[in-house]
Amino acid sequence: MKRLGLMLSLIAAGCGGPDLAPPAADSAQIVVALSASARDGVARPRSGGMDNYGGGSEAKGRQFSRVNYDDLADIVVYLEGDGLGDAGPAPRSLRLEISEDGADHRQLLLAPSGLTSLTIANRASGPRSVFAMGNQDGFDVTLAPGEESRVTLKVPGTYELACDEDAGLAVTIIVAPTTWAQIGEAGDDVAFDRVPPGPVEIVVVAPRLPRWSRRVTAAAGRRESVTAEVGVNSMTRAK
Amino acid sequence: MRLLPASLTLAAAGLSTAAAVWGPLPRHAGPPPPVLHEIAETGSVSGRVTFAATRPRQPIIIYLERQGGELDAPRPAALVIRQKGASFTPSFAVLVAGQEVVFENDEDRDIDHNVYTLGSEERDFGIFSPGKSVRHTFSEPGEFSLYCSIHKLMDGKLFVAPSRAWSEVAQDGTFAIRDIPPGSYTLKTYQKARRFRDAAQPVAVSAGKESTVTVELAR
Numbered sequence: 001m002k003r004l005g006l007m008l009s010l011i012a013a014g015c016g017g018p019d020l021a022p023p024a025a026d027s028a029q030i031v032v033a034l035s036a037s038a039r040d041g042v043a044r045p046r047s048g049g050m051d052n053y054g055g056g057s058e059a060k061g062r063q064f065s066r067v068n069y070d071d072l073a074d075i076v077v078y079l080e081g082d083g084l085g086d087a088g089p090a091p092r093s094l095r096l097e098i099s100e101d102g103a104d105h106r107q108l109l110l111a112p113s114g115l116t117s118l119t120i121a122n123r124a125s126g127p128r129s130v131f132a133m134g135n136q137d138g139f140d141v142t143l144a145p146g147e148e149s150r151v152t153l154k155v156p157g158t159y160e161l162a163c164d165e166d167a168g169l170a171v172t173i174i175v176a177p178t179t180w181a182q183i184g185e186a187g188d189d190v191a192f193d194r195v196p197p198g199p200v201e202i203v204v205v206a207p208r209l210p211r212w213s214r215r216v217t218a219a220a221g222r223r224e225s226v227t228a229e230v231g232v233n234s235m236t237r238a239k
Numbered sequence: 240m241r242l243l244p245a246s247l248t249l250a251a252a253g254l255s256t257a258a259a260v261w262g263p264l265p266r267h268a269g270p271p272p273p274v275l276h277e278i279a280e281t282g283s284v285s286g287r288v289t290f291a292a293t294r295p296r297q298p299i300i301i302y303l304e305r306q307g308g309e310l311d312a313p314r315p316a317a318l319v320i321r322q323k324g325a326s327f328t329p330s331f332a333v334l335v336a337g338q339e340v341v342f343e344n345d346e347d348r349d350i351d352h353n354v355y356t357l358g359s360e361e362r363d364f365g366i367f368s369p370g371k372s373v374r375h376t377f378s379e380p381g382e383f384s385l386y387c388s389i390h391k392l393m394d395g396k397l398f399v400a401p402s403r404a405w406s407e408v409a410q411d412g413t414f415a416i417r418d419i420p421p422g423s424y425t426l427k428t429y430q431k432a433r434r435f436r437d438a439a440q441p442v443a444v445s446a447g448k449e450s451t452v453t454v455e456l457a458r
């Protein structure tokens with residue numbers, strides 16, 4: 001799928017799943033199946049392809065691009081818990097390229113001590129002021145065309161990245177509370193191996209979608225498998 | 240206790256509604272709002288925002304929280320958010336807590352939309368075919384994102400202010416909130432694109448007077 005707006009290269013720890021060896025005797029495994037689905041009652045496009053209304057009486061154009069729930073990317077999965085320690089598989093390197101192709105929702109993952117910085121590169125033809133501000137942390141950089149800069153976020157939370165020159169830029173940076181954090185795609189089994197035993201909260205955040213969470217107890221020598229519903233079907237419905 | 244004469248609150252509400260909308264404004268129908276006369280019972284707050292770095296280009300709102308309960312005043316009329324072209328219009332608006340929103344699918348072709356909100360109140364408003372709409376009253380102050388689960392570029396934002404005591408900061412940094420009942424308030428900021436820490440500072444409003452404040456926004 002062609003990415004519009006931003007190009008991101010992300011070197012992440014690989015996802016486990018079917019190939020995962022059995023859990024070690026002194027630690028647990030947690031496997032999170034990312035099950036994404038469209039809202040109940042939404043019909044497929046009346047004609048044309050998966051992503052756009054096409055042809056006939058229906059509208060064309062980029063603004064009518066549909067969410068393809070089979071192809072959702074940038075889904076952040078992290079574990080939260082007092083006894084988790086600092087040995088999680090958080091990604092090690094993160095880079096964000098800002099171009100001129102317009103808005104698309106992207107989500108980036110940082111994690112304390114594992115990965116707290118992000119390289120932002122300006123691939124647009126003019127300068128770009130890019131900033132994000134949370135309650136206790138933030139950054140603000142202005143980049144000339146071709147320039148890049150390394151920014152740091154250390155305080156866990158959700159940061160909306162904004163750009164003065166491009167109001168449509170839609171990038172969310174999640175700083176996970178632990179290094180037990182990975183990025184997956186719809187259909188993935190995101191696996192965490194050698195998880196210290198104890199109570200753990202599993203949190204899944206997909207771009208534009210409500211967050212999903214589940215509390216489990218990680219037990220030594222056992223694999224805990226959960227299915228995370230990614231979509232709007234569990235939301236409270238207005239009458 | 241009602242502190243404001245009805246004509247005044249109506250006019251203030253009308254003004255707030257108009258100022259609340261970014262993007263295409265609805266044309267005024269009917270008679271213009273009544274002219275405000277100087278009312279001795281109310282005061283105002285005005286001032287300037289200073290920025291420690293470049294001012295963000297997106298809207299900044301100053302609003303007042305009343306210490307000991309919000310203002311008792313009529314809410315502005317319902318705000319209509321349209322969906323034609325798979326875009327929320329307006330894509331950003333300031334509401335007053337208790338104000339109603341009408342989400343309306345005004346597509347002229349056979350295109351369904353869904354609306355859901357994330358933020359202080361998370362709710363799915365259903366799927367609408369063209370010509371259909373749904374009304375909802377936003378009671379909880381705070382920021383909401385608006386999305387359609389069908390169309391991936393369809394999104395918007397709402398900021399729900401606790402009362403009609405709010406103002407957008409002008410390009411030169413100035414703001415003014417008028418016709419406020421006397422009392423103790425906390426002045427706060429909201430930035431649609433957050434570049435600075437939000438400010439919060441006490442401000443006293445006295446009858447017939449204008450309180451002048453400086454608000455510093457810094458990282």
Ligand SMILES: [Cu+2]
Nearest residue numbers: 352353387390
């Ligand atoms: Cu839609």
